[in-house]
Amino acid sequence: MTTGAPDLPTTIEVGVGAVSFDDLLAVARYGAAVRLAEDALAAIDRARAVVEELAGAPTPAYGISTGFGALATRHIPTEMRAQLQRSLVRSHAAGSGPEVEREVVRALMLLRLSTLATGHTGVRRETAELLAGLLSHGITPVVREYGSLGCSGDLAPLSHCALALMGEGEVRDATGTLMPAAEALAAAGLTPVELAAKEGLALINGTDGMLGMLVMAIADLRMLLRTADVAAAMSVEGQLATDRVFAAELQAIRPHPGQALSAANLVALLAGSGVVASHRGPDCNRVQDAYSLRCSPQVQGAARDTVEHAAMVAGRELASAVDNPVVLAEDGRVESNGNFHGAPVAYVLDFLAIVAADVASISERRTDRFLDKARNHGLPPFLAHDPGVDSGHMIAQYTQAAIVSEMKRLAVPASVDSIPSSAMQEDHVSMGWSAARKLRRSVDGLTRVVAIEVLTAARALDFRRPLEPSPATGAVVALLRSSGIEGPGPDRYLSPEIEAAVALVRTGAVLAAAESVVGELA
Secondary structure, three states: OOOOOOOOOOEEEEOOOOOOHHHHHHHHOOOOEEEEOHHHHHHHHHHHHHHHHHHOOOOOOOOOOEOOHHHOOOEOOHHHHHHHHHHHHHHHOOOEEEEOOHHHHHHHHHHHHHHHOOOOOOOOHHHHHHHHHHHHOOOEEOOEEEOOOOOOOOHHHHHHHHHHHOOOOEEEOOOOOEEEHHHHHHHOOOOOOOOOOOHHHHHHOOOHHHHHHHHHHHHHHHHHHHHHHHHHHHHHHHOOOOOHHHOHHHHHOOOOHHHHHHHHHHHHHHOOOHHHHOOOOOOOOOOOOOHHHHOHHHHHHHHHHHHHHHHHHHHHHHOOOOOOOEEOOOOOOEEOOOOOOOHHHHHHHHHHHHHHHHHHHHHHHHHHHHHOOOOOOOOOHHHOOOEOOEOOOHHHHHHHHHHHHHHHHHOOOOOOOOOOEOOOOEOOOOOHHHHHHHHHHHHHHHHHHHHHHHHHHHHHHHHOOOOOOOHHHHHHHHHHHHOOOOOOOOOOOOHHHHHHHHHHHHOOHHHHHHHHHHOOOO
């Protein structure tokens, strides 16, 4: 999902510290180049010296002079260690299924590079610099949908990327052309590496894929939840509901921060509405609106709070060095650990899928109310031009309902579905990659559901004329009309209009139209 053309840097410097959300978006979505900072190169060199000392010692060290996983008890002689690293990457590059999106692969490559830059992994600087070179030249390894159990991190996806560093496997170049990795590297003037002791393991042992997808989902959901407030305001207005329930003093007595922000957005968006003013007087006999209208801030605000909790977890993970074993900077010890387990990331990925499904659910309920003449307060059945001859938006709501139903299934958590592997050595896994993959589908679903609500609410507001919508919601209606989405009239081919509305939501154009009137929403 792409959310417009943000003001992001074109080159990212990766140092010892964490990359930011904006750094990740710049590289993953917008093709920013990457370079390693001097502090990162120095840390990489220090850790490599430790690994090389251990590699030359007679005492076995896991991942340096031993096999891996359940095969860790075998000591590997020096002359076979290069083969050990090659075999590790080749055997673990065992993904299957459709190609993963370019932005996901670039995100996991950047995050692996960020961990290498901490100086805790023991790779050589030329290996880290080659990974940065692939990113800068737009070379994207082919990663397959299935293969990661989320522990030891995203092994299979990362192995497909490590394979490209060896000049093996398939990649897509900056133009998207599929080709052998060796050809793409040669065309870019890059030289494949022969992996040395510990490097294969360092390149594949991390939560980078699931974390990259989490960061991008958070960015998307932050935008979509503000857009959902715009859609809710349009529905409140179009269904002659009251705005009094969104008053700040009512939110203050239940002090959830997201709720207060969402309610404040609704107040701002509805300000100056001729539709709302038309039924605000003493003659109004409406006592309470339906929950889907009245409780929008409670649902969409709670969703905000959940997204911010996920952002906190993502921030901690961005600041982590996820590998096993790791080189400890304090005294140069190399220690095994369990930091590669994806549980912290997997849990919030699942949590966000629940949030996306529920926000979509309340959006669909608001849309449905527009179409029922018993509940839409004087609008035509199904918002049809000539009910009976025309069906209006009847089936648009079916489309919403189908998406919401799928999103409910996608909300079933992946992180509770551990399955043992590696001869019971890896006997509890996170399934974080799977949680991230289904969340991406959920974010797409939410985008489509909100777009259909905006489309339907705009049609309803046209039916309310000569009453005028608020300046903010009116700007959204005008955006749709200027984008080729016509107002009420006889039935026409509806799918292209839905897709046009989806594009306007996905790119942030709907949100930008409302914010052009009221300023940035919370």
